[in-house]
Amino acid sequence: MQSDERFRALVTATSDVVYRMSADWSVMHQLQGGGFLLDTGEPMSDWMEKYIHPQDQERVKAAIAEAIRTKSMYQLEHQVLKADGTQGWTFSRAVPIIDDNGKIIEWFGAANDVTARKHTENELHEAKDAAEQQNRLYETITSSTPDLVYVFDLDYRFTYANRALLNMWGKTWENAIGRNLLENGYEPWHAEMHEREIDYVVANRKPIRGEVSFPHATLGRRIYDYIFTPVINEHGEVEAVAGTTRDITEIRAAENTLAESEARFRTMAEGMNVYIAMSDETSNAIYFNQTWSKLTGRPTNELLAYGWSNLLHPDDRERHLKVYRTAFETQTPVHDSYRVLTKNGNYRWLLIDGSVRRYSDGSFAGYISAGVDITELKEDEQRKNDFISMVSHELKTPLTSALSYVQVSKKRTTENNDRLTAGMLDRTEKQLGKMTRMINGFLNVSRLESGKLQIDPQRFDMARLVKEVEEESLVSVTSHKVVFAPVEETWVNADQEKISHVIQNFISNAVKYSRPNSVINVACVTIDNHVQVSVSDEGIGINEEDLPRLFERYYRVKDTETRNIAGFGIGLYLCCEIIKRHRGNIWAESVVGKGSTFYFTLPVVK
Known part of the structure; x- marks a missing residue:
């Protein structure tokens, strides 16, 4: 007994909790909690609910059952309900007291408070988990x-x-x-x-x-x-x-390839007698070859950005800059000509063609343009225009006189009832009329290109103008049925005589290129604050490849059906220039074998 007491004293001194249990653990006889658990000096059967945390009660029961079965020491680390009502952790051991017959009499146990250690372990475990999670995250990022x-x-x-x-x-x-x-x-x-x-x-x-x-x-x-x-x-x-x-091996290789390509380009550009320039996607010029410097006498750095535009002829600058900026907005090729001030103080004509540049991903990168000197061509063209103007002007007087003689003779033959002669004179008058219109066309083109074709705008009603054209057509067009759609009152500010000329030219072409007795429709409507005039025929139609060039000077469609139709290709060119000078648009639509429709638009005024 004395040794038992010493053992109990040792256990009590080295443990936070000492307890005694019945042989089957159904009753706790005594528990000294040491301030960790609530003491009890009386036997109690509900000790499990009082001291053991609900989460661990099944684990405790299982460990007890195993210890009773094997008559071995019970030991387990589990959660408990501390004296202050909070959750704690304990490491509990209990040894069975066995009588001489090998029967368990009771259990003597001791437990230590391991709450602080468990909290530390949990914190370390959480920190380790967080570190491992962060490490996995970094490894995922760096490995990908x-x-x-x-x-x-x-x-x-x-x-x-x-x-x-x-x-x-x-x-x-x-x-x-x-x-x-x-x-x-x-x-x-x-x-x-x-x-x-x-x-x-x-x-x-x-x-x-x-x-x-x-x-x-x-x-x-x-x-x-x-x-x-x-x-x-x-x-x-x-x-x-x-x-x-x-x-960056591929990047450096690409840079070297690009540098070599650029060096080849510059060698080629600098060795040609062609005016080479480049612009970026913002429309600023970024490169001029030395040919430009030789022409202008200016170093290339003065030409960059928009410096080059200061050397354009005053009559060409705004027009070309509009063409230039429009090309950038639409990302379409540039084709234009203008005069440039040279180092000698005179102007030279350049014909410029610009092609769209693109980056490797297909996005717009700007333009590369090539220009050639066409001054001599322009001078030859001017001399030709001067000659045509002079000849046309000189022909006009005798032609007018001849037409007057024919008209007088026609009147006399009619009075004398000479039908044969009257018919011949009638055909002569028509041919002289055609010659007069052609000569007037050449004169107008000459005036247009020399800047002497004047536009005299005035406010007028398009409905009245179309009505006048309709009345003239009733007299002049007898081979076709010209149908004019009703026109509402529509006011424009334009040169009435020249707009009338455009409509009459459209009708004249419709007569030329459609079979006799077919219908020609003329309409005038308002669309989006613009008046739109259209002339449709049931003629031979125009090939799609010819449509974009119809309004070029001297251009005529070349096919078997049109080769015998008279004309010099200046009528539509003149119409186009007239409409452009009125800030309008002009175009044509056609289906081969079914006919064509020519349109033009003008801004409406109130």
Whole structure:
């Protein structure tokens, strides 16, 4: 008994809790809680609910059952309900007291408060889980990038390397991490260079960037761009150096190819007697070859951006800039001519063709243009126009006189009832009328190109003008049925005589190119604050490839059906220029074999 008492005293001295249980653990006889659990000096059967946390009661019961079955020590770490009502943890042991017959009489137990340790373990476990989760996140990020990501300690050893870097080395984590640059296959000069850079980053706490050639395990020598960045701790000290490296071999190769291509382009551009220029996507000029400088006497840097536009002839500048800007808005080719001031103080004509440039992804990059000197052609053309103007003017007087003689003779033959002669004179009058219209056309073209064709705008009602044209057509057009749709009162500010000329030209062409007795429809409607006039026929139609060129000077459709129809290709050209000068649009639509429709529009005024 004395030894039992000593044992109990020892247990009490070394444990936070001492307790006694019945043989089947149904009754707790005594518990000294030591301030950790509530004491009890009386037997109690509901000790499980009072002391054991609900989450662990089944575990405790299972451990007790196993200890009773095996008559061995009970021991378990579990949650308890502390004396202050909070949750705690204990490590409990109980030994069976067995009589001489091998029967368990009771259990004597002791338990220690391990709450603080369990909290520490839980915190460590949570911290470990968080660290592992963050490590998995970083590993996922760094392993999915082709860039090389790594970390050095202050002794130049690798403490981290992502999968891409390990693959480049041809190594595993185990035989690469913890080793320095030389040990991981860096050449001595390369290792020494990076060590100096690491020292710089540590000393200055600033990143450093460089470029280096390095052998890849499978791809051979590659070019890399790298950045070393300081890793600074909470005390403001550099505790490591992080690095990222990107393979830029293809980029450098593309740059070299581009540089070679640009060098070839410049060699070609500078060696040609052609005016080469380039612009970017914002419409600013970014390149002029030396041919431009030789012509203008200006260095190329003065021509860049919009400096070149200051050398355009005052009569050409605004017109060409409008063409130029419109091309950029629509990203379509440029075709134009203008005069440029030369170093000698005179002007030369250039014909410019600009092609759209695009980046490798297909996006708009600007234009590249080529120009040729057409001054001599322009001078020849002017001399031709002057000659045509002079001849046309000289022919006009005798032609007018001849027409007057025919009209007088026709009147007399009619009075004398000489029908044969009257018919011949009638046909002569028509032919002279055609010649008069052709000569007037040449004169108008000549005046147009010399800037002498005047537009005299005035406010008038299009309904009245169309009515006048209708009345004239009833007399002049007898071979076709010309149908005029009703026109509402529509006011425009334009040259009435010249707009009338355009409508009559449309009708005249419809008569020429459609079979006799077919219908010609004339309409005038208002659409979006613009009056739209259209003339439709049931004629032979126009091929699609000819439509864009119909309004060019001297252009005529060449096919078997039109070769015997008289004309010089100046009527539609003149109509186009008249409408353009009124800020209108002109175009044609056609289906071969079914007919054509010619349109023009003018702004409506109130």
